[in-house]
Every structure is written in C-alpha cells, then in structure tokens.
Amino acid sequence: MARSPLEYRTDVWVDWCPGCGNFGILAAMYKALGELRLPPDKTVIVSGIGCSSKTPHFIKVNGVHTLHGRAIPFALGIKLANPELTVIVNGGDGDLLGIGVGHLVALGRRNLDITVLLHDNRVYGLTKGQASPTLDRGLRPKALPKPNIHDAVNPIALALASGFTFVARGYALMAEHLKELIKMAVRHRGAAIIDILQPCVTYNNIHTAEYYQRRIYRLEEGVWDPVVRDPAERREKMLNAFSKAFEDGDKIPIGVFYQDPARDTMVDRFAERLPKYLESPPAHQKIEDEGRPIIDGEIFRKIFSNYVVETE
Amino acid sequence: MNMRKEVSLIVGGPQGAGLETTAQLLTASLARMRYGVISDREYFSNIVGRHSYIHLRASSEEIPRSLTYPIQIIGAMDHETVFTHFGDIEAGGAIVYDLSTEDKSLDNIPSMEKDLTSRLRQLFSSLGLDGSIRGLIRHVSSEMKVLPVALNYPELIMRIAEKISLPAAQAPRYVSAVVYGAIAALLGLSFNGIDYAIKMRFRERGDIVSINRMIVGEVYQMVKDKYDLPFSLQPSGLDHSEIMVVSGNDSIAMGKIVAGLRFQSYYPITPAADESFTLEANERISVEGVDLGAITVLQTEDEIAAMASAIGAALTGARAATCTSGPGFSLMVEGLGWAGMNEVPVVVTYYQRGGPSTGQPTRGSQSDLLFALHASHGEFPRIVITSGDHLEAFYDSIEAFNLAERYQMPVIHLLDKFLANSIATMPLPKLDHVRIERGKLVKEAVGERKRFDSSYPIPPRYLLGSGAITYHAGDEHDEMGHIDEDPENREKIYRRRMEKLRLADEEVPEEKRVFYYGDEAAEVLLVGWGFVKGVALDAIEELKRDGIRAAYMHLKFFSPFPSRFAKKMLEKFEAGKVISVEHNYLAQAAVVVKIHTDVKIERNIVKYTGRPIYLSELVGAVKKILGGERRVVLTHGP
C-alpha cells in the first residue's frame, strides 16, 4: 500500500512565489515517493542552486543541497559509494543545462541509476529572471533588458545524445501525469531524466500556464511505443525519439520519449570488475580492526611485492 | 682501484625513447646490491621527442636524500643529451655516447630550446669549438680528462639483432639497454644485479627479457674489458635485506590503500594522475585469492566533478579522496568550501607544479602554499599537511584521513612534483603503529537527526544510508541542515565550525607538526617544507664539515600551524641567521611563519625554475647568506 504523501512533508516553509510551477512538481514528488513507498532513510535528494534546488528541504528524505550546477557529481559519488540508496536530483535549467551541463552529459555516458528532475522554466528564477539555456532566441521575458541572443538547447535531444536510457517530459501542472513519470523514472534502472515544463509566474510571462495548456499533448494518446525491447530496436526508437524531441511550437509532446531498460549501468560495470561491489560497496567496507588497518605489514608486503627488491 | 662511496649521474634522451626503462633498470640493480638511490625525472610536457633526463644519485652509505652536481657519468641516448649536460660533468668523469652521432652538430637540433642553443653557441665560439659532438668530446677529454665511452649504438644493436633475427625496425627500442649496460659496467654492478633488474622490469615478457639480457650483457662485457670499472661503488654498508623502489605517487597511493581509501575520483593531470593509475591497478585488494576490499577509482569529466563526487562518497561514510595539481585544484575550490561548510572529511592530494596558469606542467614548485591555505571564499577550517620524503608521505597520507574524520573537515595533503616523480629506494613501512581513527562516525541510527548538533564541539556524523534522515546545505544552515540566516544561529554554528581548528591545534601535538634537525647549538637555521627536507638535511651535514653549525626546521603542518613550537625554535637564532629555503618567489612559508609566530624571516634562498634545489648549490647559497646576502635565487639544472 502506498504511503501517504503527507509522510514526506517537512515543516520547512516552502518559500516559492505563490502560483509557482514548482509547487506542482513538489506535489507530484510527494505522491510518487509515497506510491513507491521509498524509505526516507534510503532515499537521497540532491540539488544544485536555484529556486528549484530548494526542493530537498521540503521533503522528508535525506537532502543534500549542493552547489550551482554540481548536484549530479555529488549524486554520482553518493550512488557509487552506496548503490542501495535511491538518488534523485532536482535542479533548474540554468543549473543542469547551463553551468552544469557537462555533468549531465557525463551522467548519460555512465548510465548511472539516478533520476534527474529538470525544472525547466526557461529563466534563471533565483537571480531574477535572466534567460536560461532553454529560452529561444529573440524572446524577451519581462526581466530581460534586451531579447535573448542565444539559441535554445533541446534538453530531450541532448539527453538522448548523451546516453540517458530514460528520457521523458512532464508538465508541472499535470501533477498526476508527472507523478507517473517520476515513478517510472525512479523505477528505471539507469540514468533517467524528466524535462519538466514549469511556469515561473514571476519572471516568465511568455511560457505561462496558459501557453502550455494550449500546446501540450500526451505522447501516449497516439500510437507511440518508446521502449526498446530488443537491442535491434535501439536505433529506430532513438530516431523516433529525436524526431519527437524537435516537435515544438504549436504542439508540445509530453510523456516518455525513450526507454532502454537493458543497458548496463555504471554500478553494473563496476560490479563486473569488483566482484563484491554490490554486497560490500565503498560505504560499507570494513577498513579497520579495533583501530588498526586491515592491511598489516605482511599483507602489505604481499600486495606490493612488485615494488620490493630483495637485496643480494 | 679507488672505490667510490657514492655516484651521481644523468641519463638523457628524447622523450618516448625508453629513458624510463634505463632509469628503472639502474635503480633496481642498484637497489638489488643494497645501494640507496634517489632520482629526479625532468621532462617537458611532450610525448615524443623533447629532451628528458633522469638525474640519479646512489650511495653505499645511506639512502640519499638529495641530488647534487657535478655528476660523474652521463649516459647519452642521443647527441642532444651530450650538448645539454656536458657542462655538469666532473673532471675525470665519463660520457657514454653514440659514436654514430659524432658528426651531429648543435646547429641542427630542432627539439632543443632556442635559448639553450644560443647559450651553447656562444660558449662554443668562445672555446673555439666547431659545434660538433666530435669536437666537444675531444675538448672535454683533453681539458677535463673526461673518459669518452664511445659505442656505435646502431651497429651494436644490429649485430645482436641479426643473431636473433630481430626486425630492424625494433632496434631503436634497445638503445636504453645499451646505455644501461655501459653505465652498469662503469659502476661495476654485478651481473646478478643486472639480471634481477631486467627480470623485475619486464616480468612475464620472456622474449624481451632475453633480448635485453643479450644486449646489456654484450655491452657490459665490452665496457668492462676496455675500461676496468672506473667508477665502482664500494660494497654497500647498508644492511637491509629488502627495500622498495617507488615514486612519490606510488608511496602515497600505497598509504591511501592502507588508510582504507574506498573512493578516489580524479581528472587526469600532471603530476598527479599516476597516483590514480597505481590505485586503479590495485583496485581489488586481494591477497592469495581473499578479497580484503575494493576501491572505486573514477575518472570524472573535470575536477569540479572529481571534488563533488569525492564529497558525495564521503557523505556515505566511504573514505574518499581526489588528487590533482594546481589547475585542477583551482576548479575544486568551490567544492572545497562546501566540504568546509558541511563538515565533510574529504582528502585532496595536491601535487604542486609550476604555475601560474598552465605554467610548467611537468616541473616542480612549491608556489601553491598560500593558495592551498586560503582557497575558496568565506572562512572555514581546513587541515593542510605537507611531506618531506617518500616514507613521510606514505604515513601522512594515512594521517590525512584520520584527521579529516576526527575533525570533520577537508584535509589538503600538499606535495610537489619533485616528490611525485622522483623514484627512490624506500624502506618497507612499519605498520604496527599505524592507527585508523574514524572519529564520531554513526553507522546506524533512526529518524531525523541533527547533523550539525551544536551541543558538541564536533557533532556525531550521521551517514547517508545509516538509517538517519539528515540534511546538508551550502547555505548557512541550522543544526538540522536547513537554510537558516538567523543572526544568533549564524553566530553559534559559525563559531562551532571554526572552533574545530582550535581543537585540532590543541590536540595534535606540536612536535608532530614541526621538526628540528641538527645541532642544538647551531648558529644557522634553515626553514623549509616538502621536498626541501632532503637537500636541507644533506646541506647541514656538509656545512658541518666546513665548520658551519646549521640546523633545519621542517614544517609539516601549515594548518593548524604549530605556532608555539616553531616560535621557540626560531627565537633561538639571530634574525640574520634564519633562512627560509623554498621553491617559490615569495618565500611563502616565511609569510605563514610571520602570521603565526610574528617572527620575520629576513633571509631566503629560493628557486622557481622548476628544477630541484641541488645540494651543491644550497651549500653555496647558505655561505653567501652568511657572507651578507639577504636573498639568493638558485637556477641550476637544465
């Protein structure tokens, strides 16, 4: 049975602007965590810096609020050192696609089992409304003195190209749909990302709730099967996903773009090299015996015998 | 025949031509015969072609601690080596060179830096030399009684190659064997020692072992017959039955493994990356089929991620570290502050190289001390320790983790390229007294916990995955880890964080943080840190022979700084008789000493060319200071 979403609330006041799309994302997270029955002590939410990155303080699971752009590499260390933890990253579009985009690409290449929730409001909320990497060229949300001079990056295409094996898009104000996506992403073995369209009521007067309401449609409403069931299907499913990724403008698809559940994760790759990796990951290994190192002089001599010269 | 107590030599050649092999063979065979060895490797940031050399010192009486000039032997793999180093040879020394390069001229060495070419050109014209190897060799043998050991490398190798039908294209690979064989003969090394070294170097590769053995054997015999072992070392007076041959990178990797390192992240950079390679090669710690542990070694996308992932791993309780040099540490700095703010025990092994910017990537330096002490915005406590030699670095790398966990703060283990790349004989470390102290680690707990509980000077460290629910934030936070900017909270939590360093200062004995070597009644005090230790210790002995009583103060901890102890040592000396000896321009350690002891060190001997300080030049410089100079800038070494 699901746990109540209320179990995951903290008593920290949620200080987002009234009406902010982040509330929808938070609500979806509470429900998803509850339905997945994620144990709070074995779950870690890691975030960067931004309005969206305050999320961990509002959820009663372990929270690690890191540096701007760096949530992913913190999460990487946590997950590799203790793979039994469920690790979720929350971050803004500036955080994950601007300053920290290199880490996003690297996570895809590693296919490490982490879920990335990308709060895509197309602005830098916390620094008062500058253009983010998902804002199209020529647009001018209200805080901008001049129209945006950069082209936008396509988060779905970038994630696909990077090697994420679960790539989806959700909408902050469709909490039920988003909750299902989050559940799928967390359950997925491998690097997962959800590009979450998130209205910023204070700074983004272009991509408003109304804007999205008119354009959004669900992929699963049509004939759409994003799941790779056989390695032979990879190329075709990937190309389909890419083509959907560039469907933008009047119609914006949400739902799962691509899922490849069979790819080995970075934990699998380490487990292949280090046979006891899963049973005894870095976090759980015994390194001392009553204060003495487990490597004594004799063992040391054996381990490093290649470096030892026996004299004549 | 007069036997030598010690010998200094240089083996040089183009990068990528097997120089390392020669050095490894030499070191292993010397070690096999119980000689102590230290060697410095000098190279460019280049893969193939640029001049690189090994400067080695071997002794029958001790494990040498420093390098010195002049040298007795040059082993030249190519003619550039002869041109570059002939000036450093002692009268009566020997040059092993390739007879087939006799007509080569200084004018045609594209790999040589133009500064050196023009200096040499000037010198040659003042000496009336024609700029050829032939002319130069004739000059040094008549003017300096240098023994030319002329061998036709290609001919020699081809002669043997034909016997065993080795493809001609592979011949150049064996130049290192020729040079090694000749030097081994000049030094009078035993064939047993040579054989042992070849087997140790090439291990399973039996075919390579036998080819090398043939070439080395042939050259060895030739040189031995012709020259009668002119530089024979006297039998070793050392009495160990086994010894390790390691680089600084290796000894630190070994220390980290003993310390229980379980997660190491890195982004490749000179001169740090070799440490991670050694770790990765030993990722599975197993002895006779029994697994004792495993290290996750991860090459990240950049140093920012290296730092962040090491912190992440540390939050789960794994002993975690990253290693880098200056450019990488520059990128790690923001993460370092987060670790300070969140009281995370993470270890950064920091190998200094020449800066600023890309600087001199493959050369040594001690110019990042102030940076290591102050990097990152805001105030937070950190521990900064440095090591003077291979064995010290081994033990310090274990202590780094103990301190990090005991005081819940980042520890920077600050080293330099000199140590990282110098290959030396090192006694097997003694592990009986080594302790693993994990501090206030909580492996099992339940419910929400105050990770930053202010009722303790150092709070219990609830791990991610322990069963507790905790919060961490780079923002100022309350005891729970939630953002809190209340002034009273700020004051309380800030103070507790900062006070941990005072606690460390109280608890870590000062006599483990600074060391005094030498005569209690000395009149001159050298002050140094890191790799300066070896040369300073040798210098005080040599000065003693010249009637100058000198001592050496070795600084190991720069944070927390051993203020009282250091001050006491310093105040025993007249102001003009305290000299800081450092590999930087500012005499940075002297700056730190002034801050903490209010003692101003008014004399300094500095070197920032990227080459190590040599014994010969340090002794000379100390005498200059005693003669009234305030500062001596050293520049020796090509």
Ligand SMILES: Cc1ncc(C[n+]2csc(CCOP(=O)(O)OP(=O)(O)O)c2C)c(N)n1
């Ligand atoms: C290294 C660094 N540079 C700049 C900042 C300032 N900063 C804080 S939040 C932010 C951008 C936030 O935008 P986004 O990541 O999209 O998150 P949002 O607030 O929109 O949720 C910036 C630039 C910082 N905290 N750290």
Ligand code: SF4
């Ligand atoms: S600025 Fe925008 S993103 Fe930030 S809290 Fe306000 S509405 Fe939300």
Ligand SMILES: [Mg+2]
């Ligand atoms: Mg944003």
